[in-house]
Amino acid sequence: MARGGDGLLTHETFPGEKGPRDACGVFGVWASDEEVARLTFFGLYALQHRGQESAGIATSDGEKILVYKDMGLVSQVFDEKTLSSLPGHIALGHCRYATTGASTWENAQPTLGPTASGTLALAHNGNLTNTRELMAHEREKYGTDLQGELGRGSSTDTAILSTLLRGDDTDPDPSLEREALRVLPMLDGAFSIAFIDETTLYAARDRFGFRPLVLGRLASGWAVASETAALDIVGASFVREIEPGELLVINEEGVRSHRFAEATPAGCIFEYVYLARPDTTIAGRNVNAARTQMGRVLAREHPVEADIVIPTPDSGTPAAIGYAQASGIKFAQGLVKNAYVGRTFIQPTQTIRQLGIRLKLNPLREVIAGRRIVVVDDSIVRGNTQRALVRMLRGAGAAEVHVRISSPPVKWPCFFGIDFATRAELIANGLTIEQICANIEADSLGYISLEGMIEATAIAQDRLCVACFTGDYPTRVPLGANVHQGVLPLTPLTHEED
């Protein structure tokens, strides 16, 4: 897949971005005495759950930026040889979840391209919602035809952002820092980004702080990461979150902070429900603790007579533990997950395809048979997974199957970096809870309330985005988007068969 035979790029090559929105992991390092590419590999390895289709690392030795990226998991893309070919003291890493049809090498990040002051490599988690306006603005102000420069069909948000940051070639004293402070206030939507030039690591977060981004301290420098868990794994100590509306500039002089927009926090509640690792902390709240509390609230709101509580592993596990604690019903592992399933490029045979969910989950008959089961999951998107799950549990001998969901019904599309489905495909859009229960063939179904979910995060509601549950978006959605129909005809983030 790698271009040029070895996947190694210098700044002469600038592959255009294209494809749909994605959810991703970002990691960056500035350190005078570390093998930064290796450190970034392990940072990305810790963020693998945020993006499993491509991975890339860019490094700078102070004079030249190199990028290696390819399709696949972090451990499939990199080996000792490729990591050794990425020297320097600055590194930037990215792992990407690209949806169907966009699973191409060109869409892998970091992006790489020339600027007025040198070279830029950029990694993005989120989704800009005003790309049309940005293109129009640049055309009006500078006569720049971004669409033409990027090529037809390749005007995605990350490509536009990289191109905007390029700066003005006629500027006698060009500066990426100055250019970033010009461009960042113009952006709307979700962006937790890290980028590098030859000498400096930059990190910025949109004024809403939709996606997490944190700063850590290393013995000889600094790291930035999508999640605190990635700092833990590379031995960096957590310093603080990058504030919504803040740009950090990290180089040999240390860390400097600029505020480019007033913060209006609206952190994504779905990070607590499903997206982030349980060992990550966002806005001071540990994700595992939030999920466990969601389970306790769920037990309070939707009690049921049952023999055991089982999770849909892994993301349902903390909530199932919380449900068991609060209800007094015994917790058990009733489903075994294939930990290595990930995303595969190998098409299953027809026989395996028909087995569907069993590629990922297999029931433990000894635990299930003859028992009344409460099965706890984090969300229902289209309903197909839950129906298959209920059938599988009944097939394993369950006497009753009661489904409990630790988030409210997902009814609206997300425009801030998460691809669920079109609105029409969301099972909760148009069906009552009773109808959904019948559709997934459960004996009973209970969703946590919106208030209960927010309470479990211990974050004030006015500092959270809950738009996919309420349709109340913290900022404008993209021009031309039809939220009622949904504008994202894409496969969902990781509920790919849901």
Ligand code: SF4
């Ligand atoms: S719409 Fe939902 S998934 Fe998207 S940012 Fe808001 S809470 Fe998160």
